[in-house]
Amino acid sequence: MVDDQAPGDDKAAKPADGGAPASPEVTPAASPTPAVAKPAAAAAGTKPKPKPKPKAPPEAPKGPTDPPPPDDLERPAYLVALQEALPDAVQAISYWVGDWTVIVPATALLDVARFLRDDDVASFDYCSDVTASDWPPREQRFDVIYCLYSIRRRHRIRIKVRAGETEPVPSVTDVWPAANWLEREMWDMFGVNLTGHPDLRRILMPDNWQGFPQRKDYPLEGPGEFLLESPMEWLRLRNMVDETEME
Amino acid sequence: MIDTVFWPLVKIVVLLNAVMVSVTFMTLLERKVIAWAQSRLGPMRVGPYGVLQAIADPIKLILKEDITPAKADKVMFTLAPIMSLVPAFVVFAVIPFGADPFYYVADINVGLLFIVSVTSIGVYGIILAGWASNSKYPLLASLRASAQLISYEIAVTMTLVSLILTAGTLSMVGIVEAQQEAGVWFGFIQPVAFVLVLIGGLAETNRAPFDMPEAEQELTGGFHTEYSGMRFALFFLAEYANMIVISAVIVVLFWGGWLRPFPSVDALAVLDYIPQWCWFFFKMFMVLYLFIWIRATLPRYRYDQLMRIGWKVLIPIAIANVVITAVVKVLL
Amino acid sequence: MMEITPAHYTVLSAALFSIGVIGVLVRRNIIIIFMAIELMLNAVNINLVAHSQQVENLVGQAFVVFVIAVAAAEAAVGLGIILAFYRNKETVNIDEMNVMRW
């Protein structure tokens, strides 16, 4: 139930609460490239009384809180069915502003996907979206998110898979052909290590692009063609410029 | 000498210039008519109501840079527009704009066949333009265009046979005179043939709904994609000259050429005060208007559908029409 | 020299025919060879028309009609064969057409 990364933030579990969830004031500068990754979050750090967080060291955001559902909320039948059928596959279940999310390990993803598609109660026949989000300080930095919808039963669910930079995530293209391009885009933008995808090529970025633009540690300023040709050299020059500016 | 060389030459020069001028104004007419059909104004800037647009367009085309693609076959690339333009102009020689010999260049006894054969030469310009451009879209378009031209030529020629049976002559002047004798325009005797020739004419001149050789939505402009400037203007000229030719042929064959309405009814003799060439041009204008009107209304056929219509619909109907005409002719 | 007699046409026809023969014998591109054959047929036609005009008998011209019909048939079948051959051997060189079947 409780995921390993962000231990249950009890504040967030109460959606009606108006207070901002606790998170210590930090500068999320600990990105691998010291270059220009300067999210505007840094400026917004001046926020009210930071409440101490039990375990997490003061660092960049560690990912969504994925609060567990309140106890008095009845779980939808498809979730119950999933937990009964594949008890080991479900790491956690989360509920937030009306959305149900089930967190599964990458190894169990295909089983869960097939079950959710084929099970009569669930019958998630429509893959709305496949995307990812990047939380760099975490060891498993990527959240790979599958938004599913059942046209037959008219309900939604999200599957979330945590994955490290090189950790393989199986492609669900076989389960939902719709995921083909969506996964391509996800790979194009994040470089999640997708396995078993039939046609893994860049889709929005040029074929010869270096790097994965939507990662949080990707430089924000325009790289220009120089970056395309020799990214490491470009980074070194950038750093030199930054240093001279500081002086 | 004066009669055999000088006057024909003068006529030819006058006719050529008249055709060129009418083509330029034809484009204006087309733009205006389509604009009105689409509830807009059309060209309005050059001259009053945009009338001088007809002059401005050719000037623009002539002044533009004339580009020859680097990998094109230079000789053929230059030759192609000429080869498509010349037949279109040659045909005008046998079209009688009035009964008097003053109104036509020549009345040869195989006039209709002459028109058919000369227009069949026009296909070379299209094929060669596509081939010489050394580019894929023009090549595809030129293959389409030539296949379309050839297959519709068969349907039109077949249809013309039934008309020749009705008229009993191949001479263009003779056909109009036959209509005068019959007292009725052949359009009323051979309505099927008229429709067939109209459809075939639309297809042969690559007009909507049969304009897939130059379908800009599919092939980015067709066989003349790589052409610009004056050479493009020649293709343009040829296309519209062909349109005028087709409409003139339709008028001669089906709508009595220079004849007034009801040529045998004496009560309408007052209409004879309107000159014959006025009737001719009025009818021609109506046919051209029909062409433009069709373009403004209809979507485009697909290429294979077009070929299917040509081979499986028009040609059988044309042959049936010939047979029926022959039977009726023998029985009467 | 100023008066054009059938002899003039015959000479023209013979010259055209010879050019056709040269084309057939010298060129290796089978399409060119076909075109040379068409030239020869035309040479014959010129002769026929000229003499039919001379003797004021249209039988010669009737023959020309048949020659043209045969030429059309020959072109259609011949080009069909060329195309079929080209598909199989990717060439139109007559020297490589040395098998009766494949």
Place this chain on the structure above:
Amino acid sequence: MATESAAMFDTDELVLNMGPQHPSTHGVLRLVLRLDGERVKDVDVVMGYVHRGIEKLSENRDWTQIILLTDRMDYVAAATNNLGYCETVEKLMEVEVPRRARYIRTILAELQRIASHCLWLGTHAMDIGAMTVFLYAFRERELILDLFEEYCGARLTYNSMRIGGLPLDLPSGWDAKVRAFCDIMDSKVEEYEELLTNNRIWLQRTRGIGVISGPDATALGLCGPPLRGSGVYRDVRKDEPYAAYDEFEFDVPLGTRGDTYDRYLIRLEEFRQSIRIIRQAVDGLPEGPIMGKVPRLLKPKAGETYHAIESPKGELGYFIASDGRSTNPYRFRVRPPSFCNLQGLRPLVIGHLVADVVALIGTLDVVLGEVDR
């Protein structure tokens, strides 16, 4: 003799590059077609020519500024994009939107749907060669743009909504103009139908072209009219009502054959249904505030959500994650309907002719600004 030449066409495979500069790829889409004669054997869809990184950009803008960016995605339906984004943030912040604002939003969204369908109809018909329909459809679209201009001052990128409500109330007399527009539009839809619906050429060009079955369309992730054209009942407005759609009566047209003609009929019927919704909304427009209670500094709690609305193109979804501390979203993701519909192009196109490719791009109604973002 032309029969032989027609049969000769199928000799070699030809690779034809359609686009990115091509009159009927609706923007800068590139298709690499492998042709056998004129028949398509395979197609590779290449896109990304107008990729502006809106997702990445949004992660560095504050919550209000992003509305302006969403305008630039599906630029022919900017108001719908605004609506989807605002609703998602409202869901994330659990803001209650006043009823009047929801009504006005519905009117705007439906007007936008008509405008977008007008553009689709015009370009689709133009691709098939019916030039006049294009100008007729644009004539009506112009009326809608005038309405929008009067409402928010812009004609294309409206920036017309705010998180929690609307920036502006309706100008006086606007509702009467909308009513008048509905009356005009009713007759104009008839006019389009007269020009196309029973036109033999139109039927031949669209019937049986690009057929896809319901299960296939679902599996491929098609959405909006292409999905409904295959007979799948899926309309976010009905299934997961947002704005004020649960208060109105309207029908969801469904196709039976799943071909281009069905998709055409469905969009034409959607014209009528949109007019119906607009009439109901204008008639029942409640009084009241147009802005909900929203804090001055937007800062949703940490958490993430996915919310979808029915844009003219299909299911337009936003996945937004907030880290709970900064004034910009941590992750901003758009589920672009055009992108997902475009994925259906390859199975639809294979086996058809080049001329049909053009018709099929048109029937999917893609906007490249949204595909590439």
Place this chain on the structure above:
Amino acid sequence: MAETIAFYTLSVLILGLAVLVVTAKNTVHSVVSLVMTFLCVAALYVVLEAEFLAVIQILVYAGGIVVLYLFVVMLVNVGRPPEEHRDPRRLSVLGLGLAGAMLLEVAGIVAYSYSRSTSSVTAPAGPSPVQGNTEELGWLLYTDYLIPFELASVLLLVAMVGAIVLARRDL
């Protein structure tokens, strides 16, 4: 006079273009020269007062047959040029010589026959009931030569079927 000018102009054009047909490097140029040749031959027919044949020449030869040639040339114009492959057994010079001999022979026949010709072969056909080149030719074809005419049409039909069968790949 006019006939003389026309004859010599057309002869020069015909022979020159015919030479181009057999010598052109590019096959498409060859085909275009062939079209021009045929058009000139048609003009020659007009000089010979055979208008119908002139028109038929343009319609069938220039407008039909040669278009077919052009199609085929465009379709097979890819790949290596056909003249590259040289068969050692081929003797082009001999071919040229043979053609020269042929020309000599034809010239000899022409010279011989005209040296002793009496042009008494004039044997006009029976009086035709119709007037004009086209009508007379039609009369001849549909009366005396009806059976050859029908045979020719059957031949064309057979050729058409044969060409379709040959050109189709899936048969």
